Amino acid sequence: MSQPRDIAPGATYLITRRALRRHLLFRPDAAITQLIVYALAVSARRYNIEVHALCAMSSHLHLVVTDPNGVLPRFLQFFHRIVALGTKVLRTWEGPVWDHDATSVVRLLTRAAVVEKIAYVLANPVAAGLVRHAHEWPGAKVDVGEIGRGELRATRPSAYFDPENPRWPEQATLPLALPPAIEQDSADGFRGAVAAELARHEAQAHAEVARQGLRFLGTEEASKVSPYERATSFEALRDRNPTFAVGRGQGGAWRIAATAVRTFRASYRAALERWRAGVRSAVFPAGTWWMRIFHGASVTDAVLTTM
Template sequence: MSQPREIVPGATYLITRRVVRRHLLFRPDAAINQLLVYVLAVSARRYGVQIHALCAMSTHLHLVVTDAQGVLPRFLQFFHRIVALGTKVLRKWEGAVWDHETTSVVRLLTHAAVVEKIAYVLANPVAAGLVRRAREWPGVKVDVDEIGRGALRAARPSAYFNPKNPQWSEEVTLQLALPPAVEQHDADGFRGQVASELGRLEAQARAEVDRQGGRFLGAERASKISPYQRATSFEALRERNPTFAVGRQQGGAWRTAAAAVRAFRASYHVALEQWCSGVRSAVFPAGTWWMRTFHGASVNDVVHAT
């Protein structure tokens, strides 16, 4: 049984979802790029989710988002379902699209964590040995200069989407938002911090490729490889699924956050035991989503700072 996850309106997250058995189904071509932008824009508008950064790799997706309304599970369910259905049509794919592992959802609790995780997302194609610089990646992505002022646009894909259904607009625009903790007058400084961290990660990745005597695949080859192949590079199995991140050298913040997570889980399990024993007046801690949404359980709406 997985641990309960606290869902708090206004929280910012790094989200990662992987393709089944590392197939290259999201190979960066025009059709899949259009599908991903379109579905993300529709999903974000539907659930009020703010998109700060993203990078679509051939085998997985990374997003950095803020869940303004506290409905992240609904957003992920809708977004991942429509992406999978559209991908099955585009690729003529039978069976599952997504890996059996649960979506990785990491709450970003500090400014440093937001900077580092956005840079990490954007640096993914370089770290994977695909392109020498993040901006060269032909898949769906955000450039640093676009954060908080750019937009992604897509027409409705011809495959899967019924033009007579009003929920599928003919065209959509996805505005890229600043993280809520960043004031507009600090936007350039924030983008500069992300650019600096991205540069560090890119240089580190290039040095590693050089050390191993390898070469970068290149954008053209990456966009033409068969989507039915599987990635063959070594990938360690995920040993843990982190709940939050605070950034490097933030030990005090980490201890505070860890204590808050333990307190939430302890309170949740006490309430769940009461509920399972028939006590329908049990009160779950603030941030409880599943029990409130699907069982109408009472939830303490006082959110404690983390």
Template sequence: MSQPRQIAPGATYLITRRVVRRHLLFRPDAAINQLLVYALAVSARRYGVEVHAVCSMSTHLHLVVTDVQGVLPRFLQFFHRLVALGTKVLRKWEGPVWDHEATSLVRLLTRAALVEKIAYVLVNPAAAGLVRHAKEWPGVKVDAGELGLGMLHAPRPGVYFDPKNPQWIEETTLPLTLPPGIEHDGAEAFRREVAAEIERQEAQAHAEVQRQGRRFLGAERASNVSPYERATSFEALRDRNPTFAVGRQQGDAWRTAAAAVRSFRASYRAALGQWCSGVRSALFPAGTWWMRTFHGALVNDAVLVV
């Protein structure tokens, strides 16, 4: 059984989902970029999710979002379904699009975590050895200077989205917002912090490529590979699945967050044990989503702290 996960309104997450068997189905080209932006924009609008950063790699997607209303599972189900079905039509692909592993959801609990993980998302193409500088990547992405300022827009794709269906509007836009806690009068300082972290991570990427005796693939070659090929670079087995991040040298914040996760899981399992024994008045801890949504379980929202 997987670990229970707290879904808290107003929480910010780093989200990662991978393509099945590392196929290059999201190879950056105009059609796939249009599909991804459109699907993300209509999904975010439907569920009130705020998008802060995004980077689409050929084999996976990264997002940093805030789940304002506490409906993240609904948003992900809708968004990932649109992307999968649109990709199957666009690429004439049979079978699943997404990897069998669960979507990675890492809750970002501090400013340091926001800076590090947003930079991680934006620097991903360089870290993967595809382009020397992240801003050169031709896939869907944002730059540090666009945080809280930029706007993604896309017309309705010519595949999958029926123009006669009113829910698929002709053109959609997606504003890039600042994460909670970053005030507009401090936005420029935040963007500078992210830019400095990008520079640090890109320097690490350059050093690693040089150490391995490799060269960066380049944007043009990355855009022209077959989407039916698979990535061949080494990838370590994903034996860890973190649920939160606090950033480097944030020991006290890490211990507080870890204690909160342990407390939630213990309370959840105690309530679930009661429920399985037939006690329908069992009170689940704040942030319980699945049991409330699908079974109408009682949830103690009074103590939920984001």
């Protein structure tokens, strides 16, 4: 059984989900890029999700988002469903699109964590040896300079989306928001910090490619790979799946966050044991989502602090 997760209004997350068996179903051609941007724009608007960063790799998607209203599971269910259905049409794909592992959801608890994870997301194509610089990636992505002042646009794809259904507008726009802790007057400094961290990732990737005597694949070749092939780079199975991040050198914040997670899980399990014993007055900790939404369980008003 998976661990219970604290879904807190206003939290910022790094989201990662992989295609089935690392198939390259999201190869960065124009049709799949249009689908992903459109689906994300429609889904974010529907659930009032603020999007800060995006990078659609051929075998997986990365997002950094803020969830003001505590509805992240609803957003992910809707977004991943329409991406999957659209991909099945575009790729004439039978069977599941997404890997059977659960979506990775990492809560970002400090400014340092937000900076590091946005840079990590944007650097993915470089770290994978596909392009020399993040801005060269031809797939759906966000550039550093767009955060807090840019937007992504997409016309409704002809595949899957019914033009007669009002839920699918002809045009969808996705504003790229600043993370909530970043004030507008400090936005340039924040973007500068992300750019510096991204440059660090790119320099590491360049050194690693040179060390191995390899070359970067390039945008043209990356756009032409077969979507039915699978990624062949080594990836450890059953690797760690963290639930939060605080950034480098944030030992104090890490200890506070770890204590909060342990407290939430212990409170949740205690309430669940009472519920299973038939005690419907059991009160779950703040942040409980599934039991509150689907079973009407009571949730305490007190918020477990993780900062």
